[in-house]
Amino acid sequence: MIAITILKNLRAPPLMNLVFANRKLSFYDTSSTPKTKEDNAKLHREQEQRNAEDVLFDMFASEETGLISMGKFLAGLKTTGIRRNDPRVRELMDNLKKVHKLNNYETGSSAETQHLNRETFKAVVAPNIVLIAKAFRQQFVIPDFTSFVKDIEDIYNRCKTNTLGKLADYIPQLARYNPDSWGLSICTIDGQRFSIGDVDVPFTLQSCSKPLTYAIALEKLGPKVVHSYVGQEPSGRNFNELVLDQNKKPHNPMINAGAILTCSLMNALVKPDMTSAEIFDYTMSWFKRLSGGEYIGFNNAVFLSEREAADRNYALGFYMRENKCFPKRTNLKEVMDFYFQCCSMETNCEAMSVIAASLANGGICPTTEEKVFRPEVIRDVLSIMHSCGTYDYSGQFAFKVGLPAKSGVSGGMMLVIPNVMGIFAWSPPLDHLGNTVRGLQFCEELVSMFNFHRYDNLKHLSNKKDPRKHRYETKGLSIVNLLFSAASGDVTALRRHRLSGMDITLADYDGRTALHLAASEGHLECVKFLLEQCHVPHNPKDRWGNLPVDEAENFGHCHVVEFLRSWAEKADQSSEECKPEAVTSKTQADEVSSSSNSSSSPGSSPGSSPGSSPCASLTTGDLLGHNSRNLYEMLKLNSNFTFQEICSTSDLETSPTTSPIPTPVESGSRAGSGRSSPVPSDAGSTASAGSSIDDKTKPGL
Numbered sequence: 026m027i028a029i030t031i032l033k034n035l036r037a038p039p040l041m042n043l044v045f046a047n048r049k050l051s052f053y054d055t056s057s058t059p060k061t062k063e064d065n066a067k068l069h070r071e072q073e074q075r076n077a078e079d080v081l082f083d084m085f086a087s088e089e090t091g092l093i094s095m096g097k098f099l100a101g102l103k104t105t106g107i108r109r110n111d112p113r114v115r116e117l118m119d120n121l122k123k124v125h126k127l128n129n130y131e132t133g134s135s136a137e138t139q140h141l142n143r144e145t146f147k148a149v150v151a152p153n154i155v156l157i158a159k160a161f162r163q164q165f166v167i168p169d170f171t172s173f174v175k176d177i178e179d180i181y182n183r184c185k186t187n188t189l190g191k192l193a194d195y196i197p198q199l200a201r202y203n204p205d206s207w208g209l210s211i212c213t214i215d216g217q218r219f220s221i222g223d224v225d226v227p228f229t230l231q232s233c234s235k236p237l238t239y240a241i242a243l244e245k246l247g248p249k250v251v252h253s254y255v256g257q258e259p260s261g262r263n264f265n266e267l268v269l270d271q272n273k274k275p276h277n278p279m280i281n282a283g284a285i286l287t288c289s290l291m292n293a294l295v296k297p298d299m300t301s302a303e304i305f306d307y308t309m310s311w312f313k314r315l316s317g318g319e320y321i322g323f324n325n326a327v328f329l330s331e332r333e334a335a336d337r338n339y340a341l342g343f344y345m346r347e348n349k350c351f352p353k354r355t356n357l358k359e360v361m362d363f364y365f366q367c368c369s370m371e372t373n374c375e376a377m378s379v380i381a382a383s384l385a386n387g388g389i390c391p392t393t394e395e396k397v398f399r400p401e402v403i404r405d406v407l408s409i410m411h412s413c414g415t416y417d418y419s420g421q422f423a424f425k426v427g428l429p430a431k432s433g434v435s436g437g438m439m440l441v442i443p444n445v446m447g448i449f450a451w452s453p454p455l456d457h458l459g460n461t462v463r464g465l466q467f468c469e470e471l472v473s474m475f476n477f478h479r480y481d482n483l484k485h486l487s488n489k490k491d492p493r494k495h496r497y498e499t500k501g502l503s504i505v506n507l508l509f510s511a512a513s514g515d516v517t518a519l520r521r522h523r524l525s526g527m528d529i530t531l532a533d534y535d536g537r538t539a540l541h542l543a544a545s546e547g548h549l550e551c552v553k554f555l556l557e558q559c560h561v562p563h564n565p566k567d568r569w570g571n572l573p574v575d576e577a578e579n580f581g582h583c584h585v586v587e588f589l590r591s592w593a594e595k596a597d598q599s600s601e602e603c604k605p606e607a608v609t610s611k612t613q614a615d616e617v618s619s620s621s622n623s624s625s626s627p628g629s630s631p632g633s634s635p636g637s638s639p640c641a642s643l644t645t646g647d648l649l650g651h652n653s654r655n656l657y658e659m660l661k662l663n664s665n666f667t668f669q670e671i672c673s674t675s676d677l678e679t680s681p682t683t684s685p686i687p688t689p690v691e692s693g694s695r696a697g698s699g700r701s702s703p704v705p706s707d708a709g710s711t712a713s714a715g716s717s718i719d720d721k722t723k724p725g726l
């Protein structure tokens with residue numbers, strides 16, 4: 026029975042040819058030779074895409090059955106922040122359903138947990154492969170989303186225990202909220218999603234609608250027109266205070282007076298010909314587009330209550346009318362109703378996080394990729410949110426959190442981290458200034474953990490985390506620098522690398538070390554420095570099995586060949602006498618004493634270096650054997666793969682569902698390999714993985 030199932034899966038369903046007919050053509054039709062540059066580029070892209078699909082399959086497939094578990098694959102995708110209901114993987118999910126149907130709804134599995142063979146898998150993922158490959162390559166703005174989410178959960182849980190604050194009670198619907206409600210949703214500019222707590226519970230937008238109507242007005246009228254009616258200054262007064270600025274304008278669009286005025290611009294200038302009902306629909310459709318089609322509704326009970334309890338807002342309206350703040354043709358009653366309607370639109374944390382992310386993303390919704398607003402509009406909206414978004418706390422918020430935000434009386438807090446992510450926190454209890462207590466605590470804790478404050482320094486060391494940074498970024502760049510220094514014969518730079526504590530034995534994805542490059546370029550001084558001072562192994566093999574001496578020979582650098590040969594001979598001699606010893610990293614002082622001993626022979630200081638301890642025969646080539654296969658696969662997946670990602674990647678067998686690219690520590694260590702190592706003990710934690718090429722491991726991304 027099992028055998029039958031497997032056979033069935035191994036065969037591509039016959040109808041796949043139909044379903045994916047176009048794709049099949051582009052796969053196998055090689056008869057027409059590309060004529061233009063564009064054709065070539067397209068072909069190249071297709072080639073890469075095909076490779077990506079194969080690599081993904083190899084990464085998740087079972088070696089026993091030769092099939093991929095889609096459940097495992099989708100779980101892996103989720104750890105990168107991409108959900109199954111993301112519109113950008115809709116085709117993948119649809120294809121899964123089609124295949125499941127073609128397989129007669131095979132018992133024991135659902136569309137999302139079925140097992141597929143290679144060809145079927147490739148066809149299924151093909152339409153969304155660009156996004157999927159990007160996800161597994163950790164090329165999103167938060168590369169290690171899993172770790173980031175763990176930290177967020179910790180903050181969320183700390184805020185949960187905060188029971189301070191009081192519910193708004195000016196209308197009964199708000200007073201009835203559960204004070205324990207606490208939801209938090211995150212959406213990055215790459216559409217990575219995370220939600221925790223009461224994220225589906227509906228609540229009304231209230232003041233969180235203000236930046237959105239302001240954005241529509243800016244988009245349609247431009248800042249000049251809008252700001253001829255409303256100012257840009259924090260009022261320094263209560264959000265609904267009966268006050269105008271010195272130009273007889275409301276202070277800014279984030280307070281009630283300013284938002285009522287924005288509503289009047291919508292009615293009188295943006296859509297003067299629309300009825301009230303049409304303007305409501307029109308506005309709602311903007312909100313909906315910003316949220317990527319997620320939940321935006323309307324709460325009529327709240328609307329009616331708002332209108333009922335609106336003495337102050339009406340007073341503001343009349344006061345502004347008296348001061349000729351509104352554009353001509355303004356119908357105040359309609360404007361007030363429209364304002365209450367905007368406050369009464371209903372949503373949830375999930376949808377609002379996408380809206381916040383669209384603001385973080387310059388007006389483009391990350392999940393649908395629709396360009397909703399122009400980036401200039403968003404810049405203006407965020408500027409005002411930054412200075413005026415959290416009532417009378419705005420100054421302190423700008424100081425402590427340093428990010429644009431907008432809070433509302435229903436307990437919402439929309440936080441925007443420009444070019445990174447949008448966050449929405451919802452918890453009804455408010456502090457005395459009207460901000461959600463838990464939401465505020467979350468924002469403040471967030472920026473004390475991560476360097477998201479606008480004026481946090483991103484370059485120099487700080488005690489904050491930067492989740493935007495790739496774990497391998499620094500190391501990768503260092504390797505590039507190291508190899509470049511060796512290739513260009515820059516001994517001073519090599520010395521600097523060594524003094525900075527860098528592992529000089531590191532290799533690139535072809536297994537080429539600094540010694541290979543120095544030898545192939547004929548830089549004898551560098552070769553000497555690397556062997557005598559840095560004690561790197563003299564015989565690392567690159568991916569093709571070449572030693573540094575082979576390189577020197579190939580390029581006719583006789584003096585280097587001579588030196589390397591005599592070094593190897595001495596190393597061989599001393600290897601017979603030497604016992605394996607622990608090798609420690611050398612310090613600057615070691616270097617000085619070692620050079621003052623002028624032991625330019627490999628056997629002169631046994632036990633302390635690769636040169637002096639050559640009995641340890643693990644070469645960089647060996648170290649990279651299995652690893653370079655993974656790295657090679659990564660390259661196949663994407664020629665644009667950044668060097669730093671490539672340099673530090675190792676075995677992906679380590680649960681692909683947690684992080685597709687494990688840290689060097691996660692990967693195999695040489696401890697226990699039974700071989701003593703001539704390289705400093707930390708070397709294995711980087712380029713080396715310590716497994717042999719025969720290891721049954723999956724190629725990595």
Ligand code: GLU
Nearest residue numbers: 231232281368433434435
């Ligand atoms: N509907 C509320 C009002 O206008 C909104 C208040 C708020 O969220 O700040 O009074």
